[in-house]
Amino acid sequence: MDNWxxxxxxxxxxxxxxxxxxxxxxxxRQARRAATAILPAAAVFVLWDVIAIFADVWTYNSKxxxxxxxxxxxxxxxxxxxxxxxxxxxxxxxxxxxxxTWLQRTRGRVEQTK
Numbered sequence: 001m002d003n004w005x006x007x008x009x010x011x012x013x014x015x016x017x018x019x020x021x022x023x024x025x026x027x028x029r030q031a032r033r034a035a036t037a038i039l040p041a042a043a044v045f046v047l048w049d050v051i052a053i054f055a056d057v058w059t060y061n062s063k064x065x066x067x068x069x070x071x072x073x074x075x076x077x078x079x080x081x082x083x084x085x086x087x088x089x090x091x092x093x094x095x096x097x098x099x100x101t102w103l104q105r106t107r108g109r110v111e112q113t114k
Contacts, residue, residue: 013084042082045082046082050073060074
């Protein structure tokens, strides 16, 4: 079961942030916009990871990954990390921005009625 830890953490991040999709314009509903935000940064960090792996700067403990690899490069979990975590960040940012905007509007209406 230990070899599922990394994937389970990524899945938990998605499950916890999924309800945030109801706030604002949504992230999943704007997949092209989300991809435009996530993929360039993910590409840079994947390249950085590949360089570090080939330079023996770091490795992955086979006890905590599934063993499904991008052949000779990195565990699939590591690639998913660079997509899932920014996606969760976008969901959180979108929700917080929407809620703060709503609170400012509500506060403005309350102050106007005084």
